[in-house]
Amino acid sequence: MSGQxxxxxxxxxxxxxxxxxxxxxxxxxxxxxxxxxxxxIVGPSGCGKTTMLNLVAGLMxxxxxxxxxxxxxxxxxxxxxxxxxQSDHLLPWRDVASNIAVPLxxxxxxxxxxxxxxxxxxxLVGLAHFETSYPAALSGGMRKRTALARLLAYDPETxxxxxxxxxxxxxxxxxxxxxxxxxxxxxxxxxxxxTHDLDEAVALGDRCLVFSxxxxxxxxxxxxxxxxxxxxxxxxxxxxxxxLCGELxxxxxxxxxxxxxxxxxxxxx
Amino acid sequence: MKLFLGRALLxxxxxxxxxxxxxxVTDEFFISRPELVAVKFLELVTSGRLFYHGWITVxxxxxxFLTGAAAGILVGLLLGRNEGLARLVDPLLTAVNxxxxxxxxxxxxxxxxxxxxxxxxxxxxxxxxxVFANTYNGVRSVDVQLLEILRLMGARERDLIAKVIVPSALxxxxxxxxxxVPYALIGAVIGxxxxxxxxLGFLLQDAAGxxxxxxxxxxLFAIVLLALLLQAxxxxxxxxLTPWKVDGERREAAA
Ligand SMILES: Nc1ncnc2c1ncn2[C@@H]1O[C@H](COP(=O)(O)OP(=O)(O)OP(=O)(O)O)[C@@H](O)[C@H]1O
Ligand SMILES: [Mg+2]
Numbered sequence: 001m002s003g004q005x006x007x008x009x010x011x012x013x014x015x016x017x018x019x020x021x022x023x024x025x026x027x028x029x030x031x032x033x034x035x036x037x038x039x040x041i042v043g044p045s046g047c048g049k050t051t052m053l054n055l056v057a058g059l060m061x062x063x064x065x066x067x068x069x070x071x072x073x074x075x076x077x078x079x080x081x082x083x084x085x086q087s088d089h090l091l092p093w094r095d096v097a098s099n100i101a102v103p104l105x106x107x108x109x110x111x112x113x114x115x116x117x118x119x120x121x122x123x124l125v126g127l128a129h130f131e132t133s134y135p136a137a138l139s140g141g142m143r144k145r146t147a148l149a150r151l152l153a154y155d156p157e158t159x160x161x162x163x164x165x166x167x168x169x170x171x172x173x174x175x176x177x178x179x180x181x182x183x184x185x186x187x188x189x190x191x192x193x194x195t196h197d198l199d200e201a202v203a204l205g206d207r208c209l210v211f212s213x214x215x216x217x218x219x220x221x222x223x224x225x226x227x228x229x230x231x232x233x234x235x236x237x238x239x240x241x242x243x244l245c246g247e248l249x250x251x252x253x254x255x256x257x258x259x260x261x262x263x264x265x266x267x268x269x
Numbered sequence: 270m271k272l273f274l275g276r277a278l279l280x281x282x283x284x285x286x287x288x289x290x291x292x293x294v295t296d297e298f299f300i301s302r303p304e305l306v307a308v309k310f311l312e313l314v315t316s317g318r319l320f321y322h323g324w325i326t327v328x329x330x331x332x333x334f335l336t337g338a339a340a341g342i343l344v345g346l347l348l349g350r351n352e353g354l355a356r357l358v359d360p361l362l363t364a365v366n367x368x369x370x371x372x373x374x375x376x377x378x379x380x381x382x383x384x385x386x387x388x389x390x391x392x393x394x395x396x397x398x399x400v401f402a403n404t405y406n407g408v409r410s411v412d413v414q415l416l417e418i419l420r421l422m423g424a425r426e427r428d429l430i431a432k433v434i435v436p437s438a439l440x441x442x443x444x445x446x447x448x449x450v451p452y453a454l455i456g457a458v459i460g461x462x463x464x465x466x467x468x469l470g471f472l473l474q475d476a477a478g479x480x481x482x483x484x485x486x487x488x489l490f491a492i493v494l495l496a497l498l499l500q501a502x503x504x505x506x507x508x509x510l511t512p513w514k515v516d517g518e519r520r521e522a523a524a
Contacts, residue, residue: 059417077420089418093436093513102432103422134513154422 003035011065024215040201043211082156088147097131103154140167333392341400349408383464392456407441
């Protein structure tokens with residue numbers, strides 16, 4: 001089903017210094033992700049999901065262990081990944097159309113070709129007629145869609161998506177999920193997809209990584225035995241899908257029980 | 270509309286107080302009267318002196334403003350992107366900047382004579398430091414994550430400068446430019462007061478020399494008009510170059 005390993009985590013931990021104290025965000029992450037896989041990531045807030053994507057993109061280095069990409073250590077920015085961040089990072093001084101065009105401009109795509117592709121992408125994410133709006137005048141969901149279109153415009157081999165559909169309404173989310181699965185299957189993309197929605201994690205993923213509360217580590221690596229090409233609409237009626245969702249809920253519950261330990265004992269003064 | 274009415278009333282009130290006090294508690298000799306100032310001003314207009322001298326000052330101010338601003342933006346960009354270089358020249362720049370720039374005027378007169386060039390250089394020096402400081406801060410405050418996300422897309426330094434740093438620093442640059450307008454006029458007018466036979470500063474000095482208070486006020490009025498005009502031009506350019514801000518402002522305040 002899936003190809004060779006593309007992303008490898010080997011005993012990876014990452015800490016931050018916060019007010020002179022070391023804060024361990026994630027620890028002991030060992031996981032292997034294969035080419036063409038869609039891997040969803042769930043876990044409580046602050047457990048290091050975004051940190052994991054940052055490590056793959058090479059935006060930060062691990063404090064412990066190694067992160068590899070196609071067998072090589074990720075030492076600098078990993079240009080083969082495309083990253084749609086949690087806070088979209090659109091350029092406020094560019095309207096929707098020219099935000100989507102940024103990666104094409106960087107790559108030197110000629111203007112006519114650029115316009116054609118931007119138009120197609122805006123249709124895809126349902127933003128036609130908003131090409132001349134600036135990000136400040138968009139809704140949260142529209143900003144996310146613009147960021148997604150920009151990501152698709154530059155067509156990286158691995159997609160890092162941090163809660164990309166969180167701000168979308170149900171219909172639009174279904175449509176975007178369908179497009180994402182269709183596109184990544186057709187182009188054999190590898191996808192890391194962070195979400196807080198367990199049903200979405202099952203619907204999209206070949207695998208789902210369940211994180212524990214901070215210091216976060218992978219407590220479950222759930223294989224989702226649904227076909228690679230899925231019909232997102234039909235899926236909602238599928239008893240197998242329903243069963244898998246229920247199972248995931250049960251597996252996440254013990255992880256949530258541990259939430260209590262997220263609040264450490266007060267330090268003796 | 271209400272605001273407009275209020276402002277008009279305020280101006281009328283100031284004029285009335287001025288007029289009454291000139292006739293009673295103070296002396297017309299020292300503060301003139303609105304009516305006399307208006308007459309003087311009209312005289313300046315009809316004789317063409319206003320335009321002749323005004324044009325000289327405009328020339329000096331605009332030329333000094335443009336060269337100073339261009340240099341300030343360039344150096345601000347350069348140092349903003351080169352921390353090592355910025356640290357190297359920091360003491361020097363701070364030292365020169367701590368000087369009141371008009372104190373350089375006598376030196377500039379010695380170096381460049383009393384012609385237009387000297388006023389342009391004085392103005393440019395003043396504007397340079399204001400625009401430089403703002404541009405530098407603008408470049409330093411660029412969102413680092415935004416740069417990294419673009420680098421991930423394969424952006425090179427020149428892409429980053431064109432697509433992120435310049436547009437993001439632009440509003441800082443314009444803040445510096447807005448601030449510079451009155452100072453640019455200080456440079457030009459002080460230069461003219463100290464050594465010149467033309468320009469609004471000369472007009473001012475000339476009227477004062479003849480103890481013509483009305484003429485002094487008329488010249489001051491002309492300088493204010495010029496400042497407002499330049500201010501409006503800067504603001505118009507800002508609106509034109511940063512259309513996203515206008516869009517953002519029009520959006521109603523919300524989280
Ligand atoms: N650049 C940083 N500097 C300091 N601390 C950081 C940084 N990035 C993350 N952290 C800390 O690391 C922990 C994990 O953060 P991370 O953003 O990975 O969480 P997350 O799982 O994505 O949470 P959420 O679901 O809320 O987005 C948090 O406690 C956060 O405060
Ligand atoms: Mg996150």
